[in-house]
Amino acid sequence: MTLLKVANCPSCGKVFQKNLRNLCQACIDSYEHDFNACYSYLRDHRKAANAELSNATGVSESRILGFIKENKLLLSQYPNLHYTCGSCRKPIRQNQLCADCRCRITRDINLLKEQEAKKLERGTGFQIRDRFQR
Ligand SMILES: [Zn+2]
Ligand SMILES: [Zn+2]
Incomplete structure (x- = not known):
């Protein structure tokens, strides 16, 4: 005897026999x-x-x-x-994000990279020593 696989339908919540569509x-x-x-x-x-x-x-x-x-x-x-848009829900027709959000995210990433670079410049020696001690 095979057990029927059942689940709750993610759309309406009713118990149903599992299928490929998962509904x-x-x-x-x-x-x-x-x-x-x-x-x-x-x-x-x-x-x-x-x-x-x-x-x-x-x-x-x-x-x-x-x-x-x-x-x-x-x-x-x-x-x-x-x-x-995946971020601000503005209507778009291409990409995952609208132009504004893409622009903002690129800027944020660049900012992060800059901060990382500055951190490295300042503390390389210390970080390496720190890592050796652990
Ligand atoms: Zn359903
Ligand atoms: Zn957006």
Whole structure:
């Protein structure tokens, strides 16, 4: 006898038999249904933006973001769809972060590097001795 592997569905919390999608059948159905709704709306309205698509289909914007992030809806085909910056949630269409956040992070990294370099200049001798003692 094989034991059925069950888990709580991460989307609705119901106990379900584990499968490749890691969602219960009801959630898979609703996911497919929502995707099809978005897909067919976009077929007629290629230039729809996220909010319009959400209003027209009744699919939540966060689920639409999911479709885009999973590359089920391709930004290359829909000029006004977007996903959000991983840091500040601003709408973007390329990279993981918006230009502002990328700029800020590069600056922070450079600052850290500078600080590290200064620390090394000041304390190399001491740090080496320190390490030998341990
Ligand atoms: Zn579920
Ligand atoms: Zn950002």
